[in-house]
Amino acid sequence: MAERNHFLDGLEGKIGRTAAKKGRLYFEVAVKDLHDVVRHLFLGQGCRLSTASAMEMRRGLEVLYHFSHDATGRYYCPRVVLTDLEDPKMPSIAPIIKGAEWIEREISELFGIVFEGHPWPERLLTRDHPHPPDRPLRLRRKP
Amino acid sequence: MSWKNRRLAKSLWVFHASASPCNNCDIEILDLLTPRYDVERFGIKLVGSIRHADVLLVTGIMNDKVAPRLRRLYEQAPRPVFVVGIGACPTTRCCFKESYNVSPGRGDVIPVDLYVEGCPPKPEAMIDAIVKLVGVLNG
Amino acid sequence: MSKTVVPVGPFHPLLEEAEFFRLHVDGETVTDIDVDIGYMHRGHEFISERKTFTQSIFLVERICGICSTSHPIAFVHAVEDVDDVDIPIRAAYIRTLIGELERIHSHLLWLGLAGHFIGYDTLWMWAWRYREPILEIFETITGNRNHYGMMRVGGVARDVPPEAVPPLLETLELVERKMDMIAKAAADDPVLRTRLKGVGVLSRQAAVDYCAVGPTARASGVAIDVRKDEPKDAYGLVDFKVIVLENGDVYDKLVVRILEIVESVKIVRQCLERLKTAPGPILNDVKETSAGEGIGRYEAPRGEVFHYVRTDGSNRPLRHKVRAPSYVNIPTCAASCKGIPLADALITLASVDPCYCCTERAIHIVGEGGVRAQVDLAQLSRQKTERLRREIHG
Numbered sequence: 296m297a298e299r300n301h302f303l304d305g306l307e308g309k310i311g312r313t314a315a316k317k318g319r320l321y322f323e324v325a326v327k328d329l330h331d332v333v334r335h336l337f338l339g340q341g342c343r344l345s346t347a348s349a350m351e352m353r354r355g356l357e358v359l360y361h362f363s364h365d366a367t368g369r370y371y372c373p374r375v376v377l378t379d380l381e382d383p384k385m386p387s388i389a390p391i392i393k394g395a396e397w398i399e400r401e402i403s404e405l406f407g408i409v410f411e412g413h414p415w416p417e418r419l420l421t422r423d424h425p426h427p428p429d430r431p432l433r434l435r436r437k438p
Numbered sequence: 439m440s441w442k443n444r445r446l447a448k449s450l451w452v453f454h455a456s457a458s459p460c461n462n463c464d465i466e467i468l469d470l471l472t473p474r475y476d477v478e479r480f481g482i483k484l485v486g487s488i489r490h491a492d493v494l495l496v497t498g499i500m501n502d503k504v505a506p507r508l509r510r511l512y513e514q515a516p517r518p519v520f521v522v523g524i525g526a527c528p529t530t531r532c533c534f535k536e537s538y539n540v541s542p543g544r545g546d547v548i549p550v551d552l553y554v555e556g557c558p559p560k561p562e563a564m565i566d567a568i569v570k571l572v573g574v575l576n577g
Numbered sequence: 578m579s580k581t582v583v584p585v586g587p588f589h590p591l592l593e594e595a596e597f598f599r600l601h602v603d604g605e606t607v608t609d610i611d612v613d614i615g616y617m618h619r620g621h622e623f624i625s626e627r628k629t630f631t632q633s634i635f636l637v638e639r640i641c642g643i644c645s646t647s648h649p650i651a652f653v654h655a656v657e658d659v660d661d662v663d664i665p666i667r668a669a670y671i672r673t674l675i676g677e678l679e680r681i682h683s684h685l686l687w688l689g690l691a692g693h694f695i696g697y698d699t700l701w702m703w704a705w706r707y708r709e710p711i712l713e714i715f716e717t718i719t720g721n722r723n724h725y726g727m728m729r730v731g732g733v734a735r736d737v738p739p740e741a742v743p744p745l746l747e748t749l750e751l752v753e754r755k756m757d758m759i760a761k762a763a764a765d766d767p768v769l770r771t772r773l774k775g776v777g778v779l780s781r782q783a784a785v786d787y788c789a790v791g792p793t794a795r796a797s798g799v800a801i802d803v804r805k806d807e808p809k810d811a812y813g814l815v816d817f818k819v820i821v822l823e824n825g826d827v828y829d830k831l832v833v834r835i836l837e838i839v840e841s842v843k844i845v846r847q848c849l850e851r852l853k854t855a856p857g858p859i860l861n862d863v864k865e866t867s868a869g870e871g872i873g874r875y876e877a878p879r880g881e882v883f884h885y886v887r888t889d890g891s892n893r894p895l896r897h898k899v900r901a902p903s904y905v906n907i908p909t910c911a912a913s914c915k916g917i918p919l920a921d922a923l924i925t926l927a928s929v930d931p932c933y934c935c936t937e938r939a940i941h942i943v944g945e946g947g948v949r950a951q952v953d954l955a956q957l958s959r960q961k962t963e964r965l966r967r968e969i970h971g
Contacts, residue, residue, distance in 0.1 A: 346898065348885050363806075363881075461641060461932075472701075533635065558722075
């Protein structure tokens with residue numbers, strides 16, 4: 296995918312392990328570079344954030360963002376892995392993308408990740424709940 | 439009490455409470471009001487307040503967030519009130535039995551008098567259930 | 578047998594204490610909006626990890642009753658994306674056929690609701706009455722009016738035999754004629770236009786910031802449609818237009834949906850014609866899936882449905898992430914409802930077509946007068962329509 300290289304121009308040194316498939320590009324990003332990558336994709340290249348999915352793996356908690364480049368139908372998915380399972384924290388991208396607010400609130404509720412800088416980190420699905428479940432999607436599993 | 443029931447059966451007022459459904463049953467309930475099935479010719483109408491209702495229609499799995507509110511609704515309904523569970527969800531929680539958001543024991547939320555099965559039950563099945571209910575009320 | 582009796586009160590479930598949209602008002606103008614969801618939260622992602630792929634198809638169907646085929650199609654796309662599985666041509670046409678029929682029935686449903694909210698109950702009855710032939714077509718092809726159970730990884734479950742096609746084409750023609758009549762009635766009505774033009778505007782920038790999808794985005798000038806951006810199934814083989822308008826108000830959202838019904842009828846006709854002669858099986862039986870990840874999406878009536886699946890080589894998903902279109906569209910209400918009069922609040926909230934399986938339709942208004950409920954909003958909305966009708970028709 297020769298186009299892949301041009302698309303991510305300007306992010307040298309910030310892209311880690313990459314997996315490319317037809318129409319999909321998954322790449323790892325360090326927590327400190329996340330804001331630069333998101334700004335490049337959303338503001339620079341005009342991608343749209345479809346959603347973000349989190350998953351617990353043996354090596355840590357992974358948060359995978361799915362950016363859709365609608366002009367070509369391709370997906371660019373930066374992946375962040377948090378190794379601190381007791382107290383997972385990472386910067387919020389809600390100040391950059393308004394559409395990420397609900398997504399991060401839900402991940403926070405289901406996985407216990409704290410998104411620093413989120414404008415309103417309230418529970419989304421279990422507000423006013425008689426006995427809210429405690430991080431229900433956190434389970435030990437083999438990757 | 440039975441002559442009151444016979445009077446009730448002539449025109450049942452229905453309050454529709456959806457407690458975590460996928461909304462398919464709710465659409466089929468609304469379909470009953472549209473020209474093809476038209477239950478208003480039986481005197482049945484949907485009301486906006488539980489205090490006016492004779493029948494409480496419940497759809498959905500009644501998850502933990504909604505259950506206390508549903509219970510409060512049932513307590514506010516003036517007696518006699520008949521609770522009808524529409525669809526597979528109020529009966530058995532359908533495929534959501536293992537969810538972390540439902541407490542086991544569906545009977546714990548509110549007592550249901552009549553179950554209408556199906557996922558979703560066809561409007562004809564719901565009309566059949568209404569006819570059965572009216573038959574029971576008529577003695 | 579046309580009905581004129583109106584059911585009293587909100588016909589969406591109104592649990593007294595459940596608050597979904599909390600509108601903050603200053604006098605009669607909306608200043609802010611707060612959304613509370615979770616009443617429908619059933620834990621699909623949790624349950625999906627404990628089911629096989631085929632069982633998950635039935636599970637995701639029950640996420641929503643109105644777009645009940647959009648989720649299965651997106652899910653099977655995601656699983657097929659893991660290994661780049663191809664589906665046979667007949668299966669592609671059948672998937673597109675079911676998907677487009679669902680779009681027609683969903684938009685007609687919305688049309689009816691919109692009519693009810695602004696006081697046009699006849700529109701409600703007519704739109705829902707002409708949904709019935711579509712549901713009949715579904716019953717003929719799939720066996721059920723809703724929740725079809727048609728999708729499988731690698732194809733579809735049931736075939737459409739060529740002899741079944743001519744009666745389906747006749748029913749489609751009936752629907753097309755009636756749709757034409759309803760569309761003209763809606764477009765020619767001066768009261769409807771005055772009532773809805775300029776109401777609840779969502780600017781293009783706000784649509785991009787909130788990452789809105791579907792007719793909500795297309796009415797604001799954002800030209801995105803999964804059917805054209807990443808054509809799968811038979812979307813690359815049929816002819817249709819993507820409807821994009823510019824003003825972002827409720828009227829534009831109405832027009833986008835009406836025109837989309839017209840385009841969907843075209844697509845359905847093309848699929849039915851090709852199904853008379855397309856050869857081959859309907860299922861490419863996938864026996865195993867390798868370890869990996871897949872993204873699948875589909876243009877549901879409300880916008881892009883997104884499914885992400887992580888597999889480990891077994892027959893169960895390791896992680897299954899679902900994102901319905903209303904999840905990104907409902908927050909746009911915060912932008913489109915600011916500063917609008919209270920009488921327009923209900924129709925603006927309804928114009929994003931919240932798939933109310935993730936939402937309750939209970940609206941509480943918080944102001945100095947205390948707390949009011951949705952039934953008052955509906956009354957305000959209808960009173961405004963009456964006032965406009967008197968002004969226009971004298």
